[in-house]
Amino acid sequence: MKKIIYITSLIVAAILFSCSTENDLVDLDALGAPTNISALTTVTQDNTGKVTFLPKGEGVTLYEIYFGDGTTAPAYVNPGETVDHVYREGIYNAKIVGTTLNGKKTEVTQQVVVSFKAPQNLVVSIENDLQVSKKVNVTATADYALFYDVYFGEAGKPDPVSANNGDAVSYTYQNPGVYTIRVVSKSAAIQTTEFTQEFTVTVVNKPFTSAPTPPNRQAADVISIYGSKYTNVAGTNYFPDWGQGSQGSSWTEFDLNGDKMLNYIKLSYQGIALADGTTIDVSGMEFIHMDVWTADLQKIETSLISKTNGEKPVVRDLTANQWTSIDIPISAFTSQGLTVADIFQLKFVGTPWAGGSVFIDNIYFYKTPSALIEMPIDFESTTLTYPWAGFGAADFGAIPASVIINPDKSGNNLSNKVVKIEKPSGAQVWAGASLNLDTKVDFTKGTKVKVNVWSPKVGAKILFKMEVSTSPKDGNGNPTVFVEVEATTTVANSWQVLTFDLTTAAAFNTVNAYDRVILFPDFGVNGTGTTYYFDDIKQSN
Incomplete structure (x- = not known):
């Protein structure tokens, strides 16, 4: 059996390669490890302990089943096929290993309960799906059970749907209405345990998720x-x-x-x-x-x-x-x-x-924008507006933040416009200002961010933050996907470039669609009526 299965896999690989052209060859190295590995385990109701494994997964070309009962050699199973194994009464930890065509593996351990007692304390949950019309979700658990069958009661659909004990199973009806749903919980015993309920299948008539968030636009x-x-x-x-x-x-x-x-x-x-x-x-x-x-x-x-x-x-x-x-x-x-x-x-x-x-x-x-707020940001555009939004005043309102004429054209900053962020007396330690970008940040341009900063004092911590504005919100309404990096000023009343290395933050991920930048002047200190200026926010390597 083992040799036959390996030969089958080689034949599949050969077909893949023979059907490929120079332009569409399969890149085996690019294949990821298998995902969603599990096995439906059923057992005959005859006190023999004969368990059937139907392994499942995504990206799998071959499964190995280790039965967990002292049997040393695994069983090799092709996708869609099953394998039987006879157990004595007991609880076992079986291991299911999925392998891809390039040899990458994913394994899971799954408990197998083999009991010659009929299932007891059967608990069944039957619910209409909240997001899909006419879809019903069933979960059944029972002591001593290994799996259960669900008969959904729709005309012309006599076959049950099976699931492991405690796992959920779903079914979508053709029409709403009242149906008799029967659940049969099974162990290795001859006797089974049943539950029957008349259930009203409904149509979902309202959304349970919000519409996609529109992009930032001028x-x-x-x-x-x-x-x-x-x-x-x-x-x-x-x-x-x-x-x-x-x-x-x-x-x-x-x-x-x-x-x-x-x-x-x-x-x-x-x-x-x-x-x-x-x-x-x-x-x-x-x-x-x-x-x-x-x-x-x-x-x-x-x-x-x-x-x-x-x-x-x-x-x-x-x-x-x-x-x-x-x-x-x-x-x-x-x-x-x-x-x-x-x-x-x-x-x-x-x-x-x-x-x-x-x-x-x-x-x-x-309409398609003629210009975008995107990295790098220098505030010099004559067509864009830069709507900085301040936050963290003493009364939790907005602190002043706006683009103005550069008040100190000197040193390394002779540009015309900069952003001014005031930190009034009593402002929160986390006071700052944010700017929405019109496009997500492209990290092929660099994972460090340089900002030209004018600070009224030495030793002011500047916190640079980027958020994914569309990510789920926390209890305060703030996006939960973000990255933060600090830098400290070393000169006063003069421009200096601070570097924020995003890779030093554990939360940073170049895959994230960061589309908002936030600046926190003198982070961690209450406002004392000072003003900070920022310019030339750009990426570097």
């Missing part, structure tokens, strides 16, 4: 209608109704843990109306963007409405139970003859008509 490059990322057009009415309430359609603003989004219910057509007399000229923009979530709509029709010549629609498909990001070219409207210099309304139509609900977030027009 104010001149975006016109925002709805969302929390940019400044929205003032006075906008998001629920004008237009008489659709009488057809059963309704609306609300849905709040997902503080993240608000529009919710049009039984969408026939609903829309958005700018304040009376307000129009927007989107002829200089290239796209309209929106993020849409639905459980039951197939399509959404979006119309821009002009004061000059009416409306024109564009239809996009939707994917159920997940956010669909839609970017419609403005040309898709103008090619239909629509004037887009005086847009005053937007309209949404659902397919099927009044047949489902839709959640919409991040509605904005945008």
Whole structure:
């Protein structure tokens, strides 16, 4: 058996190489180690202790099973195949090893319980999945059990789905409704233990995750209608109704843990109306963007409405139970003859008509920026604005931070503009200012950051920080993916370049999409009414 399996693997390798051309050869060295290694272990209910292993994993070409009962030689198993082993009654630690084509291995240890007692104290959990419609998750645990079967009760689907004792198993139904779910817990004993429940399978009708966070953009490059990322057009009415309430359609603003989004219910057509007399000229923009979530709509029709010549629609498909990001070219409207210099309304139509609900977030027009805030940063651009945001005042408000004319053109800094960060009396020890970048930092340009600093004193600690603004937030609302490095000033009232070696921070990872820089002047010391200046934030090796 062992020789046959090795020969099979060699044949697979030979096929891979023979089918490859000079341009698409498989790079074996690039293959990673196997992942998600486990084994479904089932046992016959006849008091024999015959256990069947079905190993599973990703990137595996061959499995080794070490049974953990004193048997020294492992069993070799090809993907998709099984192997049997007879145990005496007891608890064993089996080892499953997955190997890739290039010989990399991953192993896991898995407990195998072989008991000739029927399962006892069976506990079953049956729940509707919170994010996928008509999907049901089942978990069953019992003393003395090795695995369990679940019969989900859908017509035409008589076969059970098996899982190891304590592991979860999932099933997606064709239709919502009430089904009889039967769980059979099994040990090596002849007798099994069962649980049956009438369960109502439901459709997910609201999102449980937020829409993707839009990228940082310059104010001149975006016109925002709805969302929390940019400044929205003032006075906008998001629920004008237009008489659709009488057809059963309704609306609300849905709040997902503080993240608000529009919710049009039984969408026939609903829309958005700018304040009376307000129009927007989107002829200089290239796209309209929106993020849409639905459980039951197939399509959404979006119309821009002009004061000059009416409306024109564009239809996009939707994917159920997940956010669909839609970017419609403005040309898709103008090619239909629509004037887009005086847009005053937007309209949404659902397919099927009044047949489902839709959640919409991040509605904005945008264009490709002519310039970006990105590393290196020197504040000299005549087209960019640098919106530094101060924080950490004595009352936890914002400390002053802004780009100004260089007050001390001397030494190694003769540039025209710098950023000024004030640390007023009583400011927090962690007071500072942040700047959002329009692109993530490219670390092929270097993993050290140099900053030109003007400090009023020697020995001031300057903390340089970068964050991934879209990473999960901590209890204070701050991103949890970040890197921090300190440097100390050695001169006063003069410019000097400080170097921050990011590789000295354990949290640093070049894979992270850092898109925010933060400067903390005189870190660790309360404010005393001093002012610091910064310039030329750039990378080096």
